[in-house]
Amino acid sequence: xxIKLYCFGESGNAYKAALALELSGLDWEPVKVDFxxxxxxSGDYRAQINAMGEVPVMVDGNTRLTQSGVIQDYxxxxxxxxxxxxxxxxxxxxRWVFWDNHKLSSQAGMTRFxxxxxxxxxxxxxxxxxxxxxxxxxxxxxxQHLEDRDWIVGSGLTNADLSCCGYLYxxxxxxxxxxxxxxxxxxxxxxxxxxxxxxPYDLMPGSPADRA
Numbered sequence: 001x002x003i004k005l006y007c008f009g010e011s012g013n014a015y016k017a018a019l020a021l022e023l024s025g026l027d028w029e030p031v032k033v034d035f036x037x038x039x040x041x042s043g044d045y046r047a048q049i050n051a052m053g054e055v056p057v058m059v060d061g062n063t064r065l066t067q068s069g070v071i072q073d074y075x076x077x078x079x080x081x082x083x084x085x086x087x088x089x090x091x092x093x094x095r096w097v098f099w100d101n102h103k104l105s106s107q108a109g110m111t112r113f114x115x116x117x118x119x120x121x122x123x124x125x126x127x128x129x130x131x132x133x134x135x136x137x138x139x140x141x142x143x144q145h146l147e148d149r150d151w152i153v154g155s156g157l158t159n160a161d162l163s164c165c166g167y168l169y170x171x172x173x174x175x176x177x178x179x180x181x182x183x184x185x186x187x188x189x190x191x192x193x194x195x196x197x198x199x200p201y202d203l204m205p206g207s208p209a210d211r212a
Contacts (some may be wrong), residue, residue: 003028005071006049006057008035009206010117012109012167014056016068017075018203020162021058023196024079032205036117068166069097072159082159092153096160104138107131108167112174116208132175139181146183150190157194165191169199172208 005021007014007030021028033039033055040046040053050057050066057064058071060078065071076083084090111131114123142164145152152160168176168188178185191197201207 001027001061004031004059005029006031006033006059007055007204008033009201009204010170010208011035011055011204012105012112012170012200013054013068014204015169015200016105016163016166017056017058017071018200019165019197020072020075020082020159022198022203023157023162023194024075024081025196026075026079030204035206036211069094069101069159069163072097072162076159082157082162084158085154089154089158093158093160096152097163099141100160100163100166104135104142104164105166107135107138108174108176111135112167112170112172115174116172135175139176139184143181143183146187150187152187157191161187161191 003021003026005014005018005028007018018030033045033049035055040050040055046053052066054066056068056071057066058074060074063074065074072082075081082093084093111128114128114131142152151157152164165188167174168178168184169192178188192199
């Protein structure tokens, strides 16, 4: 049975789940969610798809999961990939997934939205400046961690990498420039050279160009 992933191209959190599915080799397909048309805020979506009003949502037969980290864990369980070689490595992967969700992706997603998807006269510059400062601290942590290693945890690609990269391939400006972070840049290049890797706008339906 084909796994379905409710997602849209602009969502970095959905990208984490979609990329895990794509690189795992599991049979899956995206289901486009019209976020900008208000679909996730509708009563039907919350009643039938996700009461939290978010993407991604993964449906595999009778299994329905939300939150990208949970979906990545399910993909690892089903495919045997990205979850670590032992219990200690799995805990370290989870440590970085939780860090990303709290310190990196949550900040990047909000800042990118405020800077690109709101009308210019409604963009709160003080909030944006504050968020970019928090993001810079997160980039420093990640860049320093990657100074002497190819991957965030262990010797190969894991969910730690698939989580932390979620927003860093997007072209919209939100205060992240790869050239400023040498180790992050090399890591993103390494990840994008993984067979089967796709850019978020190629992997999932929907992009700003569709609404232009």
